[in-house]
Amino acid sequence: MFSFRDGSYGARIDDNSLLIQLYADDIGLTNPIGAKKDQHKMFMVYFSLEDVPDQYHSRLDGINLVALCNSRILKNITKARRFFEPIIENLNQLQSQGICINGNKLKFSFSTMIADNLAAHMIGGFQSSFSNGYFCRRCYTSYADRNLPILMATAVGRTCIDHDDLVQQVTADPQKSPLMGIVGKSLLYDLVGFHSTTSLPGDLMHDFLEGICPIVIMTLLKEASSLRLLTY
Template sequence: MIYSEKSVALLILRMKEYHNLTQVAVNEIVQEVSSLLNASFDSSRKCLENLFNSGKEISGGEKGNVIEKFNQHWQTWDNSLNELSTPCKQEKYIKENFGFVEPEEICNGKSSCTKGVGASQVIYHKTHNIYYVPIKSTIQSLFKNQNFKQAFSTACQSKIHPDGVLENFNDGEVAKRSTIFTTPDVIRLVLYYDDMEVCNPLGRKSSVHKLGLFYFSILNLPKKLLSKLQGIFLIAVALTSDLKTFGIDTVINIIAKEITVQKGGLAAIVADTLACHQMTGFKEGVGFAHQKCRTCLCNFNDMNTKFTENEFVLRDLKTHTEIHCKSEDTVATGVNRRATILDVEHFNIFEGSPHDLMHILLEGCIPYTIKLVLGHYIQAKSVSLSQINESLKNFNYTYLDKPTKPSPILLQHLIGVVVH
């Protein structure tokens, strides 16, 4: 009975979470499956009765035992479907049997709003909430899963590679210098934050319902699992407008306290430039700061004329907390406030907040550089645009690359580089 109920519950979860079916669709499918099972049961029972009535020698006691076991088997599946026939029953079973972690509702701030017009207008207080999924409860639930425990144990037994070989976080200088990541079984957490638009970004409702989402992942897993969706866990959800109005530090403060009491630490925070600056207290609009970078103290001219690390003065934690965070000249320092993320023990924001390679390189410098290179050779008549497009078309792409092969390059893509 327990096995059959679990199988039905897993089927329902797959339909809802993997295939994004609505609750109405799930309920209808459960009812239809129940009807099919009942029809199959009736048909199978008639076959058994025909067999017993065919004249073959079967004692009455044996016949009764077979029919009784058959009825019990089918009744088990029928009961399982009935036990999970409504959303309330489904939710109750999932919470009790699948390590569900209940989110908490936390007040991020309150505001006064008006409702109605004229004489009927009233003022009411609106609560702006954050929905928080405790990290501790999530980790405890994960370690109850044998597959996760095995994957965690396997990753913890992997050896650190020799100098010069970088395969995972443990091979890097930050991990080797750390005072907390000294043993393999210390949990290494990565915090991620980004916004998500749930409405049409071109419509009039854009940004009204925009959500800020916080996640974490655990680096103590085999590398093949690190980027899997199953290895990324939700921490908190809040309206982006609320985070801008009341600040992001309410969420970060809770996360910092939870990480401090875990058997582990924060290895890195991963986000785009805007989100990372919001979490670390730097100016989100870097164009308004004289010192725009969160890694060094460069100005705009230096950014355009110097390109190696030894040409810049790097930021450090002591100067940041004692001088920059207390300075009232936020435009000069590029620092808006002392961020709560600094309260996370053993975490250095200048070592643990890597820059966003996707936006900076893959969607920034690299396409622009390729554009300049192609424009140079086309202008020098070393190659033509049609020849480049023909090569792109006839290239022997692998099975995995075919769906994302490059589109033909148009002349307008190279405007400003190629002289017409």
């Protein structure tokens, strides 16, 4: 698998459509060290086209700014939805109508929203706490069971159908929030081609480099130490 098109969801998209990928992240405008490092933090949304040749994927001139706002604004759900409204409207219009360049009509399709876990949960309508409850946006493993040896075959994954059902329950009765890790509708709920369970890929950098890899390395070091191969 080399791109979104190689997956089961990407295979359903018209090959003649250009894939639009969104990327969201916070940036700090002040010194990143200190008590006031979050005082002027900005939330940035970018887009790029996935169908450009591989050698151009990481070029800065291929990554374009879509919108930005103060991160604190997004803590208010009403203001957060207002922030994403024009993005959704423009992308839906682009997907339905396309654009014409020199008489050639170009079609577009939304693919994924790339973000770190915190931003992905905020955008997807999942709980933002990772230290309790149902903290995973892919399955229903609870925080209490996170260290249990659960087989992939027995893990219960989130599906579009049960996710939508839970969202409806939370929408009808906000007192149930968070329900199985869901706090409400996604901020991109009305975006054509988006769904919280399929459009928010994993945060590989944090999950692996700051999550799994340190645990594996520490386990290897402890085993090597117990075998007197080295000391640490």
